[in-house]
Amino acid sequence: MLIDTALLISNGGTIHSFNSTDYIFQVDEMPKYYYQIISGDVKLNYNYENGKELIQSLLTDGDSVCELLLFVDEAYPVNAVAMSDCTLIRVPKKEFLKMLDERPSVASVVSKYIATTLAHKLVMMQNMACVKAEDRIMGTLRYFKSFYHDKTPFSYELKLTRQQFACITGLRTETVIRWLKKFETSGIVKIIDRKVFY
Numbered sequence: 001m002l003i004d005t006a007l008l009i010s011n012g013g014t015i016h017s018f019n020s021t022d023y024i025f026q027v028d029e030m031p032k033y034y035y036q037i038i039s040g041d042v043k044l045n046y047n048y049e050n051g052k053e054l055i056q057s058l059l060t061d062g063d064s065v066c067e068l069l070l071f072v073d074e075a076y077p078v079n080a081v082a083m084s085d086c087t088l089i090r091v092p093k094k095e096f097l098k099m100l101d102e103r104p105s106v107a108s109v110v111s112k113y114i115a116t117t118l119a120h121k122l123v124m125m126q127n128m129a130c131v132k133a134e135d136r137i138m139g140t141l142r143y144f145k146s147f148y149h150d151k152t153p154f155s156y157e158l159k160l161t162r163q164q165f166a167c168i169t170g171l172r173t174e175t176v177i178r179w180l181k182k183f184e185t186s187g188i189v190k191i192i193d194r195k196v197f198y
Contacts, residue, residue: 001062002036002113003106005089012095017087024065024080024088031076034096035065040086041159044078045167053167057117058083058144058159068114070096083159120146128170136169137179141189141198154189158196 005013015038018024024035024042042065044057056078059065065080070093091099100107120143127139145156158165162180166173180196183189190197 001038002064002109005036005038007099007103007106008034008036008089008091011091011099013089013091015087015089018082018085020082020084020086022082022086024082024086025076026079027077028075030073031066031069032093034067034070034091034093035080036089036091037061037063037065038087038089040088041083042086042088043081043083043164045081046078053164055160055164055168058147060147064110064113067110068117133169133171133175134179134182136171137165137176137183138188140165140169145198154197156198158198 009015018040025031027046037059039061042059042063043055044059044066046054046056048054065088066076066078069076100110123146124140124143127136127143130136130139141156141158144158145151148156150156160168162176163173166176169176180189180191184191188198
């Protein structure tokens, strides 16, 4: 956990459950709460008018959700959507910021988390600039695994459909499928029951 659950509860935190595909918040809402995932998976995405989805981040147990926007008066530029049944703890913005003022060690942990997240975003931007499809796909797999504690081969399960993965890389679904099969043949990934392990 980024911040101890008991500490968040003692500072006004309440526990909330979401079903898969439920919105936690939506584009253009003003941030009113700090959210931390107790269990489950959440994606940050944006849906274009033509129906195309851009997935910007995948979050899981212990991660906070778009916490950096609590420090500025800006609306959410993304949606937060449950990808599975989720349990989150929610702390009102005012109480959260007060807790950080009163607990410098916690504020330091949150600052490091934000800095790490931004560093990973820069890496992802570099991946998106790659011309070759295989480089985008490999870079994106490395990016997602970088958030995962176990770095051994095939320890990371990609929790996205092929179409969702295409939405992240900016490639066609068919291109993603073709390259994942090539990566499986060369031993870079394993595909078991249609699940990709990297």
